[in-house]
Amino acid sequence: MTPLYVIGIGPGDHAHLTMEAEAAIAAVTDVVGYGLYMDLLGDAMTGKRRHQRELGEETDRARMALDLAASGKPTALISSGDIGIFAMATLVFELLDHANQGLENGRGWDRVDIQVMPGISAMQLASARLGAILGHDFCAISLSDLLTDWEVIDQRLNAAAKGDFVTAFYNPVSKRRDWQLNHARTVYLEHRPPETPVIVARNLGRDDERVEVIALAELEASRVDMLTVVVIGSSTTRHIRFGRNEWVYTPRGYAKKRVES
Amino acid sequence: MTPLYVIGIGPGDHAHLTMEAEAAIAAVTDVVGYGLYMDLLGDAMTGKRRHQRELGEETDRARMALDLAASGKPTALISSGDIGIFAMATLVFELLDHANQGLENGRGWDRVDIQVMPGISAMQLASARLGAILGHDFCAISLSDLLTDWEVIDQRLNAAAKGDFVTAFYNPVSKRRDWQLNHARTVYLEHRPPETPVIVARNLGRDDERVEVIALAELEASRVDMLTVVVIGSSTTRHIRFGRNEWVYTPRGYAKKRVES
Numbered sequence: 001m002t003p004l005y006v007i008g009i010g011p012g013d014h015a016h017l018t019m020e021a022e023a024a025i026a027a028v029t030d031v032v033g034y035g036l037y038m039d040l041l042g043d044a045m046t047g048k049r050r051h052q053r054e055l056g057e058e059t060d061r062a063r064m065a066l067d068l069a070a071s072g073k074p075t076a077l078i079s080s081g082d083i084g085i086f087a088m089a090t091l092v093f094e095l096l097d098h099a100n101q102g103l104e105n106g107r108g109w110d111r112v113d114i115q116v117m118p119g120i121s122a123m124q125l126a127s128a129r130l131g132a133i134l135g136h137d138f139c140a141i142s143l144s145d146l147l148t149d150w151e152v153i154d155q156r157l158n159a160a161a162k163g164d165f166v167t168a169f170y171n172p173v174s175k176r177r178d179w180q181l182n183h184a185r186t187v188y189l190e191h192r193p194p195e196t197p198v199i200v201a202r203n204l205g206r207d208d209e210r211v212e213v214i215a216l217a218e219l220e221a222s223r224v225d226m227l228t229v230v231v232i233g234s235s236t237t238r239h240i241r242f243g244r245n246e247w248v249y250t251p252r253g254y255a256k257k258r259v260e261s
Numbered sequence: 262m263t264p265l266y267v268i269g270i271g272p273g274d275h276a277h278l279t280m281e282a283e284a285a286i287a288a289v290t291d292v293v294g295y296g297l298y299m300d301l302l303g304d305a306m307t308g309k310r311r312h313q314r315e316l317g318e319e320t321d322r323a324r325m326a327l328d329l330a331a332s333g334k335p336t337a338l339i340s341s342g343d344i345g346i347f348a349m350a351t352l353v354f355e356l357l358d359h360a361n362q363g364l365e366n367g368r369g370w371d372r373v374d375i376q377v378m379p380g381i382s383a384m385q386l387a388s389a390r391l392g393a394i395l396g397h398d399f400c401a402i403s404l405s406d407l408l409t410d411w412e413v414i415d416q417r418l419n420a421a422a423k424g425d426f427v428t429a430f431y432n433p434v435s436k437r438r439d440w441q442l443n444h445a446r447t448v449y450l451e452h453r454p455p456e457t458p459v460i461v462a463r464n465l466g467r468d469d470e471r472v473e474v475i476a477l478a479e480l481e482a483s484r485v486d487m488l489t490v491v492v493i494g495s496s497t498t499r500h501i502r503f504g505r506n507e508w509v510y511t512p513r514g515y516a517k518k519r520v521e522s
Binding site: 010014015016017018019020022082084085086087089090091092093094096097099100109110114116117118119120121124125127128129131132134135136137138139140141142146147148152155156158159160162163164165238240241242243245247249250251252253 | 271275276277278279280281283343345346347348350351352353354355357358360361370371375377378379380381382385386388389390392393395396397398399400401402403407408409413416417419420421423424425426499501502503504506508510511512513514
């Protein structure tokens with residue numbers, strides 16, 4: 001058995017890499033991933049064979065990683081954030097599923113020892129930068145309708161808004177589409193006040209990181225790009241100032257209300 | 262300004278600690294947290310002043326951490342998993358909020374430089390151990406009604422079940438209550454097939470870790486304890502076998518359906 005480590009390196013540089021992920025990368029000979037993510041790993045990539053593929057060729061990358069490990073090369077498949085959340089890990093298992101069905105060649109894949117290593121996802125760092133917006137019940141929804149019917153996404157938006165979940169939007173816009181985020185704002189405004197805090201976090205963990213708090217009513221697709229994660233607060237989320245800082249947090253319950261009443 | 266690092270150390274031992282969290286712990290003189298979590302950090306705790314408090318005294322711990330930093334001691338407040346997700350970070354900001362309102366003394370807290378560092382949350386490791394159940398839209402819900410009215414929790418369960426979200430349950434049971442999880446199963450069975458895969462993961466990252474896949478119809482509070490996270494699949498989640506392994510993943514879209522049709 002040859003290992004295939006399926007690794008989320010966290011947002012931005014290697015500050016969010018976990019100990020086990022660092023050790024796994026040190027142990028492999030081959031790394032498959034988008035070139036930028038390999039560059040972000042810095043010295044950890046020294047001496048590794050790099051297998052770069054452009055964004056959009058994600059199934060090819062997952063297949064290549066399985067094939068490399070099947071050929072006896074200890075391999076890491078990497079992506080930004082948590083590779084298990086809206087990212088590449090699921091493609092690896094979809095390929096195994098297809099191989100079972102005879103839709104993939106899958107030669108030697110049964111000799112691959114797959115181990116998935118979670119990473120810090122963008123919403124977690126966005127939350128941490130400004131406090132703890134994810135402190136109570138939350139959802140994560142991808143607004144990309146490339147592979148998911150819009151009706152399903154819209155149903156989920158309505159369910160999450162009505163259920164008063166803090167909500168993180170992944171893929172809020174793309175080069176080709178931006179109306180979904182404005183539609184989402186409209187849905188949430190039906191259930192939450194216009195001043196509900198929203199975190200807009202761009203390029204997390206990189207030099208040009210920018211994280212801001214806006215009101216739900218101000219959320220607008222033109223302020224957001226592909227490298228942004230958007231997190232909408234629930235009805236109990238608080239936006240406060242303390243000293244020179246501002247913070248956004250969602251209380252775990254009603255303790256505060258009891259104190260106040 | 263003296264730093265207060267609010268750090269999620271990940272589930273179990275330090276394998277899931279991030280680079281920045283490791284560096285932050287190395288830089289402080291004082292660590293506040295539950296004793297077990299400090300023990301799990303091993304050598305990283307050498308030479309640190311330990312401020313242990315029992316579980317249940319969480320507000321005391323957060324206040325102590327702020328006070329230590331306010332007195333000029335670089336301090337880390339730690340918890341298992343992601344401290345920003347159903348954990349202690351939110352209490353720190355609630356205390357600042359209360360200090361603004363005159364409900365806390367808060368002496369010197371404006372001299373504290375708070376930095377939250379996210380960690381791997383239990384649902385992420387549960388998902389990774391068996392593949393990628395969190396690969397598409399998901400929710401996280403705490404089933405504890407200690408601080409949240411049951412009506413709110415029940416509304417969220419119904420919204421998430423109807424919205425076809427993969428759903429992670431935190432605090433699925435406690436010593437005093439277990440009916441909430443069985444109720445949740447009933448709600449989900451109204452919207453999903455009885456064979457829907459469910460991951461039950463106990464003691465993640467520790468020596469006696471146990472992770473299993475069961476069918477939704479088999480989910481039962483008596484199989485679960487306080488140290489367990491439960492993740493229910495969506496209608497598209499797949500449970501497959503490949504070679505000697507089993508995997509659970511949620512596809513990102515309908516690519517597979519297109520191939521199959």
